[in-house]
Amino acid sequence: MGDVTAYSITSALAKFKIALDPKLDVGKKHIVNDSRQVKPGDIFAAVRGTLEQGHVFIEAAIAAGASLILIDIDDEAGHGQLRWLQGPNHAVAAIEFYNLGQQLAAVASEYYRHPATSMTLYGVTGTNGKTSCCQLIAQMLNTLCKPAAIIGTLGAGPVDDLVTINNTTPGPTMLQSLLAQFKQDGLHNVAMEVSSHALEQKRLLPDLIDVAIFTNLSRDHLDYHGSMQAYSEAKGKLFVDNGHQRWVLNGDDKQTKSYLRQRADKNSVVLFSSTQSLQQLRSDDTKAEHFLVASNIECHPQGLAFDVCSTWGDVKVTTPLIGRFNVDNLLACLSALLIQGYPLQDLADAALHLQAVAGRMEAFSSDAASVTAVVDYAHTPDALENALKACRYHNPENLWVVFGCGGDRDTGKRPLMAQVAEQYADRLVITNDNPRSEDPQAIADDIVAGLADKSAAKIILERRQAVVDTLSQAGAQDMVLLAGKGHEDYMIIGEQRIDYDERALVADYFSRSNR
Ligand SMILES: CC(=O)N[C@H]1[C@@H](OP(=O)(O)OP(=O)(O)OC[C@H]2O[C@@H](n3ccc(=O)[nH]c3=O)[C@H](O)[C@@H]2O)O[C@H](CO)[C@@H](O)[C@@H]1O[C@H](C)C(=O)N[C@@H](C)C(=O)N[C@H](CCC(=O)O)C(=O)O
Numbered sequence: 001m002g003d004v005t006a007y008s009i010t011s012a013l014a015k016f017k018i019a020l021d022p023k024l025d026v027g028k029k030h031i032v033n034d035s036r037q038v039k040p041g042d043i044f045a046a047v048r049g050t051l052e053q054g055h056v057f058i059e060a061a062i063a064a065g066a067s068l069i070l071i072d073i074d075d076e077a078g079h080g081q082l083r084w085l086q087g088p089n090h091a092v093a094a095i096e097f098y099n100l101g102q103q104l105a106a107v108a109s110e111y112y113r114h115p116a117t118s119m120t121l122y123g124v125t126g127t128n129g130k131t132s133c134c135q136l137i138a139q140m141l142n143t144l145c146k147p148a149a150i151i152g153t154l155g156a157g158p159v160d161d162l163v164t165i166n167n168t169t170p171g172p173t174m175l176q177s178l179l180a181q182f183k184q185d186g187l188h189n190v191a192m193e194v195s196s197h198a199l200e201q202k203r204l205l206p207d208l209i210d211v212a213i214f215t216n217l218s219r220d221h222l223d224y225h226g227s228m229q230a231y232s233e234a235k236g237k238l239f240v241d242n243g244h245q246r247w248v249l250n251g252d253d254k255q256t257k258s259y260l261r262q263r264a265d266k267n268s269v270v271l272f273s274s275t276q277s278l279q280q281l282r283s284d285d286t287k288a289e290h291f292l293v294a295s296n297i298e299c300h301p302q303g304l305a306f307d308v309c310s311t312w313g314d315v316k317v318t319t320p321l322i323g324r325f326n327v328d329n330l331l332a333c334l335s336a337l338l339i340q341g342y343p344l345q346d347l348a349d350a351a352l353h354l355q356a357v358a359g360r361m362e363a364f365s366s367d368a369a370s371v372t373a374v375v376d377y378a379h380t381p382d383a384l385e386n387a388l389k390a391c392r393y394h395n396p397e398n399l400w401v402v403f404g405c406g407g408d409r410d411t412g413k414r415p416l417m418a419q420v421a422e423q424y425a426d427r428l429v430i431t432n433d434n435p436r437s438e439d440p441q442a443i444a445d446d447i448v449a450g451l452a453d454k455s456a457a458k459i460i461l462e463r464r465q466a467v468v469d470t471l472s473q474a475g476a477q478d479m480v481l482l483a484g485k486g487h488e489d490y491m492i493i494g495e496q497r498i499d500y501d502e503r504a505l506v507a508d509y510f511s512r513s514n515r
């Protein structure tokens with residue numbers, strides 16, 4: 001993290017009616033709400049969470065070098081009171097703050113001097129597609145010479161230099177410090193995933209989001225939200241009708257209507273669709289000013305192509321991305337960037353250079369006349385089915401699948417993955433996928449036991465050989481789904497963790513076959 005000496009907790013707290021003696025405002029660094037992240041000099045915000053009372057971590061924060069503590073209290077009368085807490089070497093000042101948990105996003109924003117106000121924030125929410133959309137938005141912006149960062153499941157930072165973070169949407173203090181860092185680094189555009197948990201827990205102020213994007217809603221996270229109603233309402237909190245936030249909504253998702261009901265006017269709302277015509281989308285009594293639809297969708301082994309018809313004009317979009325769902329993701333991204341004023345043709349040109357998220361439906365080939373390999377992380381029956389269906393959309397002559405199952409893990413999925421592979425692929429190759437302490441042949445036998453036709457699969461346990469043999473046997477119009485490893489760069493056999501990078505293997509295979 002960069003220079004933080006310029007920030008002042010005295011000025012920040014003054015905004016919340018707390019007069020801190022400026023003498024206490026010395027040597028402060030970051031403000032953090034997790035004792036495990038406290039570094040010497042940091043300010044620790046001890047808030048009440050869903051599981052723990054942050055107060056119990058004050059001692060740990062002081063031991064880690066916290067220089068000031070903000071304590072969440074529920075009695076308004078105590079707001080602003082100063083206390084001294086005895087640390088191992090010296091006393092540490094602590095300020096009581098009424099309802100700090102609910103206000104922490106605002107306090108952190110104030111402390112870091114509202115970095116978001118001079119940046120453009122794209123916030124993506126929805127059950128599926130958040131990671132993909134953030135990646136696509138950032139990649140397009142980079143192509144348009146607008147340096148962009150992402151925050152999400154894959155980490156935080158510029159697309160090619162991500163740092164791992166604990167949550168999809170970081171906590172309120174980390175989020176603001178990341179934004180401040182990006183601003184300092186000249187990354188003035190940020191595409192961030194906004195989870196329903198983050199919205200419910202007020203990790204961010206939705207008001208700061210310039211373009212709020214909704215991908216889709218399906219059943220998920222009911223353990224936390226309790227009901228679909230609560231889950232959709234949590235996601236809906238991203239959308240605020242504040243006069244400047246722009247909305248991008250999936251016109252094919254039935255949830256969209258309920259979000260639109262919250263909007264007083266249709267200004268700066270874009271609806272996108274990949275199943276309806278522009279007329280259908282418009283004829284609905286929608287509160288939207290702009291529309292974007294995809295038609296004539298073609299799925300080739302080399303990627304996707306479709307016509308875009310919109311209130312900004314028409315264009316043909318061609319992209320190397322694989323998977324029908326990426327049409328929707330691209331429409332969401334195009335909508336977000338169009339409403340921000342980027343020209344349609346420039347965006348269509350940028351789409352030509354998009355890259356898949358590493359190891360997620362990532363396509364490789366040497367040229368249009370070669371077999372296409374698709375590396376995907378799918379390692380459950382459900383994910384394998386989705387990945388195979390996505391490949392099938394691209395109309396390969398033969399669809400091959402190379403897959404295995406992990407050892408020392410759920411054995412029940414082995415026959416299920418076999419059934420899915422048999423149902424959706426034409427040719428099956430069973431191989432190793434982290435056999436761990438189990439006998440690889442025994443795992444393969446368990447998989448074969450799930451096949452209706454036991455001779456339908458070839459077994460090549462050594463995965464490198466399975467991949468290379470399959471790619472060399474497959475025809476030019478075939479597609480080979482390499483399922484299970486994705487972005488991982490190792491294979492666990494016995495106690496050993498062996499180097500195995502499937503993406504590198506496949507890239508190398510095609511670069512050799514090009515020579
Ligand atoms: C249930 C839940 O969502 N909890 C999140 C929430 O924590 P909380 O406020 O409930 O905190 P808590 O665990 O009760 O602890 C109270 C306070 O003590 C602090 N603490 C806790 C332990 C410790 O050793 N020291 C310490 O200081 C905590 O940082 C917190 O400030 O806020 C914290 C950030 O401020 C999150 O890190 C934490 O995520 C936990 C780790 C988690 O697993 N969350 C998942 C369910 C989640 O949020 N997932 C979504 C993605 C979902 C998806 O789309 O797939 C996400 O955005 O990551």
Ligand SMILES: Nc1ncnc2c1ncn2[C@@H]1O[C@H](COP(=O)(O)OP(=O)(O)OP(=O)(O)O)[C@@H](O)[C@H]1O
Nearest residue numbers: 126127128129130131132133153215325328329386
């Ligand atoms: N728009 C979409 N509609 C339906 N499925 C999608 C869409 N985009 C991606 N997917 C599928 O969902 C999987 C996860 O995609 P992605 O990582 O972009 O979503 P996410 O919302 O970030 O989910 P997660 O938080 O679980 O990573 C992909 O591998 C793909 O199979």
